[in-house]
Amino acid sequence: DDDVTPPDDSGDDDVTPPDDSGDDDDTPPDDSVITFSNGVTIDKGKDTLTFDSFKLDNGSVLEGAVWNYSEQDNQWQLTTADGKTLNVTGWDVTDANAAVIEGTQENGLYWKYDSRGYLIIADDNTTVISGDDQAHNSDRGMDISGQDRTGVIISGDRTVNTLTGDSSVTDGATGMVISGDGTTNTISGHSTVDNATGALISGNGTTTNFAGDIAVSGGGTAIIIDGDNATIKNTGTSDISGAGSTGTVIDGNNARVNNDGDMTITDGGTGGHITGDNVVIDNAGSTTVSGADATALYIEGDNALVINEGNQTISGGAVGTRIDGDDAHTTNTGDIAVDGAGSAAVIINGDNGSLTQAGDLLVTDGAMGIITYGTGNEAKNTGNATVRDADSVGFVVAGEKNTFKNKGDIDVSLNGTGALVSGDMSQVTLDGDINVVSVQDSEGVFSSATGVSVSGDSNAVDITGNVNISADYGQDDLAAGAPPLTGVVVGGNGNTVTLNGALNIDDNDLSATGGQYLDVVGLSVTGDDNDVEIDGGINITHSEDPLDGTSADITGISVSGNSTVTLNGHSTIDTNTVVGGHVVLARVNNGGSLILGDDSVVDVNVSYIPTGYYTYNALLMADGEGTSIENKGDITSHGVYSVIRADNGSEVSNSGDILVYATSSNSSEDRAAITRASGEGSAVHNKAGGDITLISDQTPQGSGGIEVYPLKWYTHTFYAMMASDYGDVVNDEGATIHLQGAGVYGVTASRGKALNEGNIYLDGLVPTLDDENNITSTSYWQPSSLYLTSSGMVAGSTDADGDATAINTGNITVNNAG
Structure with missing residues (x-):
């Protein structure tokens, strides 16, 4: 640049203002x-x-x-x-x-x-050094205090400044000002800044290296770097404390920051505040940030690139990294531990940004892990995340049209939530496993947790990993009771959720302490117009100790509202429970719909605990007008288990194959309706192509009275289809029911309507079954009363409780009825 006198800015020569004294100068005045x-x-x-x-x-x-x-x-x-x-x-x-x-x-x-x-x-104590292309070396030994006091001013372009020694700057003073483009600055030694500014480096294209340690307090700022294309390298340590205190302020575009030093930020301080576009930050040092409003790194600008290689510890309402700007790209390869309400590891508040979390993430005591607001952002987790404690959330996808991809495992416990999708029109892909575990809190009570919660609208969630839910309680253990331990919650409207992995539930509830239980839900769908598809099946392993009179309900799928869930793949249920069971594969109500697809296979293994307790649960339960369940697949139960129940105006249909081996168990009471419609407007249809097969190796026995069953006073009696409380059951034309054994009945009603339009095949001889449930032989059983004889259809009750109609327009084939 050339030194010129105003008002000329041509940069060519020294020019003086126009001379107005001459008589012969006709140059027009310059009014530019x-x-x-x-x-x-x-x-x-x-x-x-x-x-x-x-x-x-x-x-x-x-x-x-x-x-x-x-x-x-x-x-x-x-x-x-x-x-x-x-x-x-x-x-x-x-x-x-x-x-x-x-x-x-x-x-x-x-x-x-x-x-x-x-x-x-400058003030009267300021050292001023001026000139371009000069080198300056100083052992500072500086102690400056007082409002508007400045220690040193170095002015000039392309200066090289090496500053060593300790400095103390307090009470509104500024330690040093380096002004000029292209300066190179090396600063070392111990610096203390309290309610003051340590150094201002102003100009474009500057390079600054910090090697000392810095302590900042009282709202002070250690370093201000103002200018484009600045390069900063820090190998020293920083300790920043107090509201308004800041380690480094960078104002300008295209800054390059490399930090290898450790930082501690507390009580409202800020480690680095960068305003400008195209910033690149590589942080390899460890960071500890704590206290409300404390922030390790705050970026205001677009196109930021942030790489955090060091470990971060965040607590007490602090924030690790906050980015307010578009097109930000952040990668964390170090481990992050974030603790306490209001704390967050990363907040992205802008559009079209991306974040990759490659290190491990620990979120506790109500903290948030990674939060994406704005539109079009993408967050990816390839490390492992652990989330625990109430209100803790590992990953928050807010805003609109954002993307979250998880390839690592997420472990959730103690009322935490692994991932929360609260925005709209976002895409979530969960490729790693999500492990939701009930563990003891500080008071010894086993508590709940949630794997994934989708509360926004029109989101797409693709879960390709497994969702694993587990609870294991000993005899003297205490359980929280509520809320339920839940794998996936879909609470908004118009969401699409696909689970390609397996949904696994392992609940071992052996607590014999009175009133202790914790329900488990694999997938909970509320709201309307949600579409959920489970392709990997649901696997439930369950055992309980019911002697305290309370037991947890285990539900694979819960649907409430006008949404549809489709279940495909191979599902297994292995339960040791009371009669009727506490395991429900699906509960659907309030207008919801469940479809078990053509390739759906459900295998149930059940054993009963000898006790006087029982339930009226079923494998598939529908409740309420407009609610429906349709089974197109295969369901096999090894042991007595109700498969379908429709209540209060709901409709359930079967066009697949249902096979129940009603074999002997440890319980003297095991009567059951394989499919049941209860309440006016409720209906169960065995549709064309559907088959219900019921095989029993037991014989009826007198027992306590249960009035919903036609044979009120007999246990070891089983009903392929049963209507109660004025429901309807229909074996449609083209549908089939197979009955084998004593005390087995086809299309029946105690109160309601039983209609057979299809085929019923009955063989009343009692089978002998091998370990694979193959029939090796049959034998005759002499009933004490004629109505105990197995029958294709039954209407009414053996007591005064009946009010039913049975209509047969199909075919009933009886062999060896006795």
């Missing part, structure tokens, strides 16, 4: 107005300089002003609005079209308005 990039406008017609604002070396900003310029005694001068005079000794226009003005104050002390808009003013 020129604006410079650092907020200065020169009006040559009015002889004024207008400043948009004045930045001060302590980081504050003053309102702009209009100053007059004139030449006095061959000296250019500026006159401020309050009448003060500033002498001008240099005026440069940089390559970036910034006006740089410097000179002396009325008292002879240095002043400068630099390329970044800083008004730099």
Whole structure:
């Protein structure tokens, strides 16, 4: 740049203002107005300089002003609005079209308005070094205190400054100002900054290396770097504490920051605050940040690239990384532990950003892990995440059209939530396993947790990994009771959820302490217009100790609302339970719909605990008008288990194959309806192509009365289809029922309507079954009463409880009825 006198900005030669004294000069007056990039406008017609604002070396900003310029005694001068005079000794226009003005104050002390808009003013104790392309070495040993005091000013382009020694800057002072483009600065030693500014480095293309340790408190700032294309490397340690305290402030585009030092930020402090676009940050040091409003790294700008290689510990309402801007890209390869309400590891508040979490993530005590707001952001987790404690959430996908991909495992316990999709129109892919575990809290009570919660609308969730839910309680253990231990919750509207992995539930509830239980739900769907498809099946292993009179309900799928769930793949249920069971593969109500697809296979293995307790549960349960379940697959139960129940106006149909081996168990009471419709408007249809096969190796026995069954006083009696409380059961044309054994009945009703339009095949001989449930032989059993004889259809009751109609328009084939 060339030194010129105003108002010329050509950068070519020294020029003086037009000479108006000559009589022969016909040059027209220059009334041009020129604006410079650092907020200065020169009006040559009015002889004024207008400043948009004045930045001060302590980081504050003053309102702009209009100053007059004139030449006095061959000296250019500026006159401020309050009448003060500033002498001008240099005026440069940089390559970036910034006006740089410097000179002396009325008292002879240095002043400068630099390329970044800083008004730099020396006091009577300030050391001033001015000149381009110079090298400066200083063992600072500096102790500066007091408002508006400045220790050292180094002014000039391309200076090389090496600063060693300790410094203390307090009470509103500024330790050092380095102003100029292309400077190279190396700073080491111990620096203490309290309610002050340690150093200001102003200018484009600067390079700064920090090797010492810095302690900042009282709202102070260690370093301000203002300018584009700055390069910063830090190998020292930083300790920043107190509201408003900041380690490094960078204002400018294209900054490159490399930090290998460790940082501790507490009580509202900020480690680094960067304002500008295209920032690249590589942090390899460890970071500890704690306290409300404390932030390790805060970026305001677009196209930021942040790489965190070091470990981070975040607590007490603090934030690790906050990015307010678009197109930010963040990668965390170090481990992160975040603890406490209000704490968050990463917050992305902008559009089209991306984040990759490759290290391990630990989220506890109500903290949040990674949060994406805005639109079009993508978060990816390839590490393992552990989430525990109430209100803790590992990953939050908020905003709209955001994407979250998980390839690592997520372990959730103690009322935590692994991932929360609260925004709309987002895409979530969960490829790793999600493990939801009930563990003991600090008071010894086993508590709940949630794997994935989708509360927004129109989201697409693809779970390709497994969802594993487990609870294991000993005899004296205590359980929280509520909320249920849940794998996946879909609570919004119009969401699409696909589970290609397996949904596994392992519940071993052996607690014999009174009133202790914790329900388990694999998939809970509420809201309307959700579409959920489970392709990997559901696997449930369950055991219980019911002697305390309370037991948990285990539900694979719960649907409430106008949504549809489709179950495919191979599902297994292995349960040791009371009569009727506490395991339900699917509960559907309030207008929901469940479809078991053509390739769905469900295998049930059940054994009963001898006790007086029983339930009316079934494998598939529908409740309420507009609610439906349709089975197109194969269901096999080894042991007595109700398969289908329709209540309160719901409809259930079977076009697949249902096979129940009603074999002897440990319980003296095991009567059951394989399919049942209860309540007016409720209906169960065995549709064309459907087959219900019921095989019993037991014989009826007298027992306590249960009035919903036609044979009120007999156990070891089983009903392929049964209507109660004025429901309807229909074996449609083209449908088939197979019955084998004593005390087995086809299409029946105690109160309601039983209609057979299809085929019923009955063989009343009692089979002998091998270990594979193959019939090896049959034998005759002599009933004590005729109505105990197996029958294709039954209407009414053996007591006064019956009110039923049985209509046969199909075919009933009986062999060896007895």
